Amino acid sequence: MGRQREFDLDEALDAALCVFWSKGYEGASYTDLTQAIGVERPALYSAFGNKEALFLRALERYYGHYLDFFPAALEQPTSKEVVAHILRGAADLNTRYQDHKGCLGIHGALACSDDGEPVQRALVDARAGGEKILRERLERAKEEGDLPKDADCAALAAFVCVVLHGMAVQAKAGFSRDTLESIINHTLSTWPSK
Amino acid sequence: MGRQREFDLDEALDAALCVFWSKGYEGASYTDLTQAIGVERPALYSAFGNKEALFLRALERYYGHYLDFFPAALEQPTSKEVVAHILRGAADLNTRYQDHKGCLGIHGALACSDDGEPVQRALVDARAGGEKILRERLERAKEEGDLPKDADCAALAAFVCVVLHGMAVQAKAGFSRDTLESIINHTLSTWPSK
DNA sequence: GCGATTTAATATCGATCATTATGAAAAGAG
DNA sequence: CTCTTTTCATAATGATCGATATTAAATCGC
Numbered sequence A, B: 001m002g003r004q005r006e007f008d009l010d011e012a013l014d015a016a017l018c019v020f021w022s023k024g025y026e027g028a029s030y031t032d033l034t035q036a037i038g039v040e041r042p043a044l045y046s047a048f049g050n051k052e053a054l055f056l057r058a059l060e061r062y063y064g065h066y067l068d069f070f071p072a073a074l075e076q077p078t079s080k081e082v083v084a085h086i087l088r089g090a091a092d093l094n095t096r097y098q099d100h101k102g103c104l105g106i107h108g109a110l111a112c113s114d115d116g117e118p119v120q121r122a123l124v125d126a127r128a129g130g131e132k133i134l135r136e137r138l139e140r141a142k143e144e145g146d147l148p149k150d151a152d153c154a155a156l157a158a159f160v161c162v163v164l165h166g167m168a169v170q171a172k173a174g175f176s177r178d179t180l181e182s183i184i185n186h187t188l189s190t191w192p193s194k
Numbered sequence C: 001g002c003g004a005t006t007t008a009a010t011a012t013c014g015a016t017c018a019t020t021a022t023g024a025a026a027a028g029a030g
Numbered sequence D: 001c002t003c004t005t006t007t008c009a010t011a012a013t014g015a016t017c018g019a020t021a022t023t024a025a026a027t028c029g030c
Helices: A009-023 A030-037 A041-048 A051-065 A069-073 A079-096 A114-143 A153-172 A177-189 B009-027 B030-037 B041-048 B051-065 B069-073 B079-096 B114-143 B153-172 B177-189
Strands: none
Touching: A009 A030, A009 A041, A009 A051, A030 A041, A030 A051, A041 A051, A051 A114, A069 A079, A079 A114, A079 A153, A079 A177, A114 A153, A153 A177, A153 B153, A153 B177, A177 B153, B009 B030, B009 B041, B009 B051, B009 B114, B030 B041, B030 B051, B041 B051, B051 B114, B069 B079, B079 B114, B079 B153, B079 B177, B114 B153, B153 B177
């Protein structure tokens, strides 16, 4: 019973996500968010809670909805193909939308005020989770003989993540998909093989 | 004539620089800045102008005072040594100070509100300047026969910058100097030679 | 010492921040 | 229709934002 909500929750969350993607957690004001969604302030509070809770929900959606190429990439047969799919998927995502380039997971809250630290930590943890999954996939590759016996999987995973994060910074600065592709090609040309 | 200033301009600028380094342009409030410097608000305004002017001065000092390893690295004899010095110098800087890790040039203003766009653009331009200088150094290396004739110097310079920016993100997240070193070693192991 | 000039300190400015109290409007239950 | 429940819209909350007006203190030339 009761009055029914006049806006779609998923659409609202996605609109908020795009604002955060563009301006970051602290750079996005509640006015920015409500205007992008087309909703009054209290409606957004009653739907998602405060700004921090809204961001965390948006981050959750980002991982499930935009970074979906990552779990898919892990199923590639070889470690090099895994990494290639991750890098190209990220480059696509980083340059796909004109008004929110780069990666929410990176510049959602890279440096911020003291108030933003919980969000900053959530992003750090989320990235660390992705790196851990990649490292485990690389270790499986080593067991399967796809990587040399002496390969340092932790270092390789960290290296791939460095390239990912660096590409996000470059994309945010306006670098083209083609430029990112040349970077990816060089990265892949260095990948160790059995 | 007139009353003499009771604080040192260089010390004040350096203190402000460190606050920006830690919290970014918009994450650092004027209260943060004046408290770190130990000065009242109007003194800071009369000394440097508004917050944007203060940040740009701090950025200028950052390039001249903390990124001084970059121009020095360019004088190394081979392109691989140039890149090695740049990467290790950046890794040192990114992990040297406990309370302001990473790189001001990256997370000074990666994503921000509309008001921060001039600063954001200044950082993008500054990074592009560094990349251009590196590219020109690599082109010189190609002419000198230090790099293969078919080397894509623009792509190589972009790649090095991606690693630099990615390391800054990782360092901000708390990664150790040792982890960065393993990333650097992998990066260098892939460097093309004549 | 006197007057001109610069800086220091207190106190405050309007604007914007995230957040919410309040009451009207809408929809189902009885 | 009436009652209860939920959402909607208007408006306002205290706090903090960057930026200053104002006045007192200090330092110079004279």
